[in-house]
Amino acid sequence: xxxxxxxxxxxLRVWTPVILRTILVGAIAILLLGLLSMAWQSPGYYVAxxxxxxxxxxxxxxxSLALLVSSSLKGEPRPIMTLGLMLLTxxxxxxxxxxxxxxxxxxxxxYVAFTAxxxxxxxxxxxxxxxG
Amino acid sequence: MFIMLGLLAxxxxxxxxxxxxxxxxxxxxxxxLLIFAHIPMxxxxxxxxxxxxxxxxxxxxxxxxxxxxxxxVAMVLECATVTGAVTGAYLAxxxxxxxxxxxxxxxxxxxxxxxxxxxxxxxxxxSDALAERLKLGGRIPAESGQQEIDYGVVNVPGGxxxxxxxxxxxxxxGIGSGALKVMAMDYVMHLPLKVSxxxxxxxxxxxxxxxxxxxxxxxxxxxxxxxxxxxxxxxxxLAGSRLLPHVNVQSLRTMFVAILLLIAVEMxxxxxxxx
Numbered sequence: 001x002x003x004x005x006x007x008x009x010x011x012l013r014v015w016t017p018v019i020l021r022t023i024l025v026g027a028i029a030i031l032l033l034g035l036l037s038m039a040w041q042s043p044g045y046y047v048a049x050x051x052x053x054x055x056x057x058x059x060x061x062x063x064s065l066a067l068l069v070s071s072s073l074k075g076e077p078r079p080i081m082t083l084g085l086m087l088l089t090x091x092x093x094x095x096x097x098x099x100x101x102x103x104x105x106x107x108x109x110x111y112v113a114f115t116a117x118x119x120x121x122x123x124x125x126x127x128x129x130x131x132g
Numbered sequence: 133m134f135i136m137l138g139l140l141a142x143x144x145x146x147x148x149x150x151x152x153x154x155x156x157x158x159x160x161x162x163x164x165l166l167i168f169a170h171i172p173m174x175x176x177x178x179x180x181x182x183x184x185x186x187x188x189x190x191x192x193x194x195x196x197x198x199x200x201x202x203x204x205v206a207m208v209l210e211c212a213t214v215t216g217a218v219t220g221a222y223l224a225x226x227x228x229x230x231x232x233x234x235x236x237x238x239x240x241x242x243x244x245x246x247x248x249x250x251x252x253x254x255x256x257x258x259s260d261a262l263a264e265r266l267k268l269g270g271r272i273p274a275e276s277g278q279q280e281i282d283y284g285v286v287n288v289p290g291g292x293x294x295x296x297x298x299x300x301x302x303x304x305x306g307i308g309s310g311a312l313k314v315m316a317m318d319y320v321m322h323l324p325l326k327v328s329x330x331x332x333x334x335x336x337x338x339x340x341x342x343x344x345x346x347x348x349x350x351x352x353x354x355x356x357x358x359x360x361x362x363x364x365x366x367x368x369x370l371a372g373s374r375l376l377p378h379v380n381v382q383s384l385r386t387m388f389v390a391i392l393l394l395i396a397v398e399m400x401x402x403x404x405x406x407x
Contacts, residue, residue, distance in 0.1 A: 024189050028366065031359050035136070038356075043133050049356045050135050057172040062351025081359040085182055086348060088362060091189040092341035095334075099207060110266065114207045118338065121214035125342050128222045129349025 016098050020091055027087035034081030041077060093122055136360055142168055143364025147187060150365070151372025152379065153388040154329075155243050156336065157365040158184045158307035162236065163395045166402070171357060173229045178347040179358040180306035181221075181340050183365035188308060188337030200330035202270045205285060205323065209331075212292040213299035213313070213339040220303020221346035227304065230406035233399045236305050239312075240396035244389045246311040256322045259284035263321075272324055283324055291321040303343040308336035 038046050063071075063079070068086075071079035096118050103111035142164050143157070150157035158180045165176035224232065259269045263285040272281045294316035298309035310332050317328035347353050 020189060024186070028186070028363065031363055034355075035359050035363065039133055039136055043136075046356055047135055049354075053172070053175060053354055053357065054170050057174075078355050081355045082353075085353060085355065085358055085362065088182060088186055088189075089341050089344045089348060092185060092337035093345075095189075096210070096338055099203065103207075111204065111207055114211055118207070118210045118214050121211075121218055122342050122345055125214075125218040125221065125345040126349045128218060129346040129352075 016095065019098075020095060023087065023091050023094060027084050027091070030084035030087060031081055034077045034084055037075070037080065038077035093119075096122070139169060139357065139360040140364040140367075143183065143361040144368035144371070147183070147365035147368025147370075148372040149368075149388075149391070150187070151369040152376060152384060153247065154310070155247070155388070155392075156184060156308040156310050157187055157369055158305075158340075159240070159243060159392075160395075161361060161365055162306055163399060165357070165361070167398065169357075173232055174224065174352060175354045175357055177224060177232070177304075177306035178344075178353040179361040181302075181344045181347060182353065182358045183362045184302075184306070184308045184340035185337050185344055186362045186366045187369040188333055188340065200272075200326055201334045202268070202285075202323065202327055202331050203334075204266065205268050205270075205317070205321075206331050206334045208266060208268065208288065209292060209295045209313075209317075210335055210338050212295035213302070213309075213335055214342045216296040216299020216301075217303040217339045217342040218299075218346060220300040220305075221343035222303070223300075224304050224343075224347075225350060225352065228406075230403045232304060233403035233406065235301065236307075237396045237400035237403060239301055239305060239307065239309070240392045240399065243311045244392040244396070246315055247385060247389050247392065255281070255324050256284040256286055257282070260286045260288075262288050270327065272327065281324075283327070285321050285323060287320050287322075291316045294320060299339050299342075302336075302339045303346070306340075306343070308340060310336055 063082070068079045068082055072083050096115055100112065100115040100119060103115055143161055146160035146164050147157040149160050153159075161183060162173075162176045162180045165171040165179065166173060171179075258264075263269065266288065268285040268288070270283060270285075272283060294312065298312040298316065301307065301312065302309045313332040313335060314325075314328045317323045317331060318325055323331070344353070
């Protein structure tokens with residue numbers, strides 16, 4: 001039977017929850033900010049996009065990260081919300097990255113390979129999404 | 133403004149029922165968006181996937197902190213679920229809608245079966261050779277005066293195969309596939325039920341995150357839908373999990389099964405109509 005090491009204990013039960021909660025709260029705050037500013041600044045835009053989605057069945061939201069950041073800095077609500085959604089998606093990614101570092105520190109080769117596979121799988125997902 | 137509030141309310145309701153039933157908000161938000169908001173299937177799946185990431189992130193933190201999550205089991209099985217989820221999310225852009233609706237109906241039937249047959253633990257005292265080599269066994273934390281109990285893990289390949297299916301369904305349908313994951317760990321690998329639930333919760337976020345990355349990179353996440361859905365489902369799930377200790381979930385089980393069967397019928401009917 002395995003015993004949880006002191007490092008595993010500290011990283012799992014102290015640091016991981018703190019950092020994950022921070023990212024999660026940050027992402028939710030950004031989403032709220034984007035949603036409220038859209039409701040405040042341009043409610044007509046929201047309704048128009050909603051109905052266009054219902055009628056056409058699809059809205060293309062493929063933008064580069066640089067464009068999203070620059071538009072967000074100008075205070076445009078939709079890019080702010082998209083960044084919030086991206087940050088939210090980073091939460092599980094950060095969790096796997098933590099595990100990778102943990103197993104690397106413990107020099108546990110098999111589990112370094114497992115976590116690396118998961119991380120590579122996530123990167124492959126982004127590439128597949130871009131080309132697909 | 134009314135549309136935005138309506139979506140928030142719909143998502144909050146789905147998250148609430150998802151938390152009370154233990155099946156997660158994704159199972160309820162996808163059909164709710166299709167039926168009540170007339171949103172296309174692909175958009176509903178993308179929005180739901182992001183909301184699954186959000187709720188899983190919140191819930192699993194507590195389980196990890198309390199020591200119920202078996203991190204090693206999660207990591208081994210995540211190789212399978214991420215493979216399935218990335219493949220599923222990629223295929224979701226190609227597969228006809230009626231196939232997705234049919235698969236959704238089948239997953240609802242599986243969830244209903246899981247809700248009805250959820251039974252007690254069948255703990256293995258020792259791991260089999262492969263699980264032993266991977267150091268997958270663990271210890272159940274002591275609760276209310278009870279002693280810690282060691283448990284073993286068996287049949288990792290069987291569990292991994294089911295996890296590929298769970299990941300595939302998650303990527304295709306935007307759900308956490310928690311019921312399938314818990315069944316694989318509980319029935320096939322003989323992990324204690326609470327360890328299975330906590331480990332499944334930990335894995336759901338990564339699985340859904342893998343699928344969500346494909347959807348985001350492809351530009352298939354409609355921000356105007358996904359943002360209120362993520363916020364609403366998270367708020368609803370939070371309220372549901374707070375209420376959970378104060379309600380008799382057993383008495384609600386029949387209602388949950390009825391809802392799942394209704395969704396299965398509706399999605400099955402849509403699939404047959406669109407075929």
